[in-house]
Amino acid sequence: MATFFGEVLPVISRAVEEDDDNDSESECFERVTALWTRAAKHSMSESGEGKLSCEILIIAVGPAATGFVQTYVIHKNYEIIAGLFSGLHEDDINTLSQKTPTDKSCFLYRKKDCPKILVCQCNITVTPEQAFSFTEQIFPSINLEDAYVSILCSAHTSEYKADIPISDMEVPFLRSLRSTKYLGTPLAPYVDQPNIVTGLPAQCLSYCQVNKVIAVLYACYTDSIQVDSATMRCFLPLIQSTPIKDIVEKNPKADEMLRTIVDLHTKHNTLYL
């Protein structure tokens, strides 16, 4: 496109790419694979319909939500029952326990003394393209008929649109969305227009909505680039909510754990050395 002054500018569109109507293009993402432990497979075969029975499923996406869940929910008495892998590169450091910020695996945990409580920790970025295959790997293996699904995620305040300047808002703050089946009132105000949630959390909630599962999503909007304890604590009201309040145990070392998680994510950042 030529401008008024005659310069020729490449025109880019936010909606479509150049020559975007090409059927021969190939998929450029890797599908997610799930590996279930023997114990999990055993429980599935025992249940009759080949699914894990479930009362509560918590899905945490991103460093803030996973950090919160790690500290306040699964700090005691949880075992890993499945790993979800979405494309490892040769040079990725992966400890298979999410002890490094680059661990490219997600894990499904189960409470040892109450196997109907499941927690999914996604510390890494599952790309929006991979989100569908992620849900297809995990949800069909869990009986969600009577389950309560809680999806936690975080986003940066720069993505949030509001009538008042973001600088006048108290950050971090929580916003929520619920599936039609969820009849309660969430603990935070709803995501207001014109804001949207995308990526894996959106895919999980969409799955619950179309399959008529009780689900609620909490998004924490934060202004810090690296995860910090204030952002993780933003989810704290949730542990007093039904039905989560019945399953959490107090963590006396919570502050210490939060500090370790913050360190883990800021250690490699040399900006303020």
Next chain:
Amino acid sequence: MFISAESKEKDFEGYTLIFPAVSVGNVGQLAVDMIISTLWMERIGYIYHDSILPLVGNDPFAHPESISCKIVTNCEVYENTENKTIIIQQRSPFVQGKRASFKQWLRKWMVEMKISQLVILTSSHAHERIDCQLQGSQFRFVTGPKFEKHEIEDMKSRLEWQELEKRLSENGETEEISSPYIPGGGIAKSLFKDCSEEVKVCILLLFCSEGDNASDALQLAKHANSWLNIIDMEPKLVMGVDGKSVKMPGLSWKVPYSWKLMFGSQVDRTLFH
């Protein structure tokens, strides 16, 4: 796949399907938003398909004062039984490499549901116009082989619509009728090509550039309505309680609440002091 929001089976025999292609300036999607919002169309189901990127949000057509939550997903179906119209609103782009599978699914679904007519709303890069397209109406239409001659004549004479100009292909021949030249038009062209044998299909498009495309959307919606007559804008005489006839205003275009804050949040005004 199509998942009905209610449990009853749906049959769309004789229905017109309006489908917006994700295209330059998102004009098709915005136009469809306008039609849904003006007609208060009912959401009857979801399209849950791995080819569309995930998205959830609160009801985009809600009343500004509404404090409830009715979630929307990335692709949904709206119905107006009175006018025998259904609309598929797609709210996020395709996953790269997955367009073909969506088109295949849509074609199959339309045949299964006995949809009688498909109207594709799209837009095309304004900078790709040829000389004769620079002035006058920026609206064009393309009809498939199932359209009768008199129908096309009616569009040209009564509605004063202009058919999309044919272009010379690389080898110097005029393009075939089956493949119109619509750069930036998303899947409109290939969907048109794929479906034209089975369904009566036409494309309505507008030349435009990326920017604030609300007025383009309104223009496209008006054109579609002038032909399909789905929104009755005429004032009507209604018998009042006192026996006298009262003139009731017809419907007027209603901008969805979700279009607010198009240019982002308000910023702190002191920035400019």
